[in-house]
Amino acid sequence: MKKCKQPVLARLSYAETFAVLVAVGGPLLAKGIMVRRPMVVGVLQATGLEGAAVRLLQQLRRRHGPGPLMLRLPGREQAVLLSPTDVCRVLAQTPEPFETDSSEKHATLAHFEPEGSLISRGGERAERRALSDRALESDRPIHSLAPNVRTVIEQEIAALLHNAEQVSWGAFKDGWFRIVRRCLFGDAVADDRDLVDMLIRLRSAGNWSFLHARRRTLRARFLSRVAAYLHAAPVGTLGAQVAAHATNRSAAESQVSQWLFAFDAAGIATFRALALIAADERAAARAQRRGSDLSVPARLPAGIGETVADHTRHPPPDRPCDGLGRQHHGEGHRYPHPRALHAPGRRTPAVRAPVRTGDLA
Ligand code: HEM
Numbered sequence: 001m002k003k004c005k006q007p008v009l010a011r012l013s014y015a016e017t018f019a020v021l022v023a024v025g026g027p028l029l030a031k032g033i034m035v036r037r038p039m040v041v042g043v044l045q046a047t048g049l050e051g052a053a054v055r056l057l058q059q060l061r062r063r064h065g066p067g068p069l070m071l072r073l074p075g076r077e078q079a080v081l082l083s084p085t086d087v088c089r090v091l092a093q094t095p096e097p098f099e100t101d102s103s104e105k106h107a108t109l110a111h112f113e114p115e116g117s118l119i120s121r122g123g124e125r126a127e128r129r130a131l132s133d134r135a136l137e138s139d140r141p142i143h144s145l146a147p148n149v150r151t152v153i154e155q156e157i158a159a160l161l162h163n164a165e166q167v168s169w170g171a172f173k174d175g176w177f178r179i180v181r182r183c184l185f186g187d188a189v190a191d192d193r194d195l196v197d198m199l200i201r202l203r204s205a206g207n208w209s210f211l212h213a214r215r216r217t218l219r220a221r222f223l224s225r226v227a228a229y230l231h232a233a234p235v236g237t238l239g240a241q242v243a244a245h246a247t248n249r250s251a252a253e254s255q256v257s258q259w260l261f262a263f264d265a266a267g268i269a270t271f272r273a274l275a276l277i278a279a280d281e282r283a284a285a286r287a288q289r290r291g292s293d294l295s296v297p298a299r300l301p302a303g304i305g306e307t308v309a310d311h312t313r314h315p316p317p318d319r320p321c322d323g324l325g326r327q328h329h330g331e332g333h334r335y336p337h338p339r340a341l342h343a344p345g346r347r348t349p350a351v352r353a354p355v356r357t358g359d360l361a
């Protein structure tokens with residue numbers, strides 16, 4: 001058999017490995033992988049502990065080069081990615097040779113999306129991922145439902161800003177998830193806050209991965225509600241697109257659970273970007289000049305890219321990286337994040353958000 005030459009990767013010492021686990025892994029686990037614990041996020045921000053983690057990774061990069069760097073762990077081979085190129089490569093070459101379905105991630109995500117594409121393999125993974133690709137129209141720069149999405153956003157933002165001097169994270173989050181529910185399942189589901197509450201409870205269990213017993217009854221209730229909403233989703237919603245493309249093996253409700261989970265991150269990144277824009281007059285003026293024409297592909301507004309990069313600083317533990325993962329989606333960045341949800345409306349810069357990012361993410 002022909003021998004395949006593997007590159008020899010630099011390996012950290014035991015002391016360096018320990019430092020990475022404590023300084024980088026510690027805050028990540030403490031603040032919650034699946035759902036952030038606001039108090040811990042506040043403490044980390046106040047103490048600057050995450051800054052120390054970034055400095056440690058920078059130091060290791062200076063000492064050993066751009067990586068990947070192998071940790072020294074008993075019975076386990078694990079690399080830390082330090083360069084954007086490596087991060088992009090891993091994401092682009094998923095699922096072969098870089099599999100998404102690691103045991104930790106499986107244990108974590110199975111709390112709320114037991115048949116999600118990220119924790120599936122082979123033909124099942126392909127079919128499940130294809131359902132998301134088709135419904136989200138990954139191959140198109142602008143989703144065909146963008147005009148509907150835009151209408152929903154304009155209505156919800158108008159309601160949010162009505163008589164509001166300031167927009168708090170709580171109010172924004174409520175409005176955001178009304179948008180998400182309406183775009184996914186239709187107007188009849190706009191007020192079902194319980195859906196997201198159930199998901200948050202399941203994600204909180206997911207924060208403990210293997211260590212938390214499955215909340216099977218709650219999970220079944222959540223997934224069957226998602227399935228019922230998909231079944232009833234009116235034409236013109238993303239849910240109807242999912243229902244149209246679902247197959248027996250695609251486990252639609254698990255894929256949509258991943259979306260609901262991911263929309264939380266998208267909302268956090270958007271609010272952080274708005275807070276940044278609101279705090280900088282020139283950025284606000286620039287954003288205002290750009291308008292919000294969703295009929296043509298547009299670059300993400302100033303601030304969003306940075307906040308998304310910041311949000312991805314702590315990806316799931318099987319693929320630690322240094323936060324430079326500019327290309328943050330699997331399979332060659334073909335994944336469309338619904339741009340419509342990211343594009344600022346004309347009134348966006350008027351949002352005067354109190355910048356208390358400790359409440360976020
Ligand atoms: C700030 C917002 C977001 C960030 C930072 C983000 C990041 C990521 C990352 C890093 C992955 C790869 C995970 C892995 O390989 O383990 C991923 C996968 C995925 N994301 Fe997002 N995402 C965001 C928003 C969204 C939204 C809004 C949707 C849906 C509407 C979405 C749908 C998905 C799906 C379906 C996958 C699984 C892809 C697969 O199985 O290969 N994401 N996301």
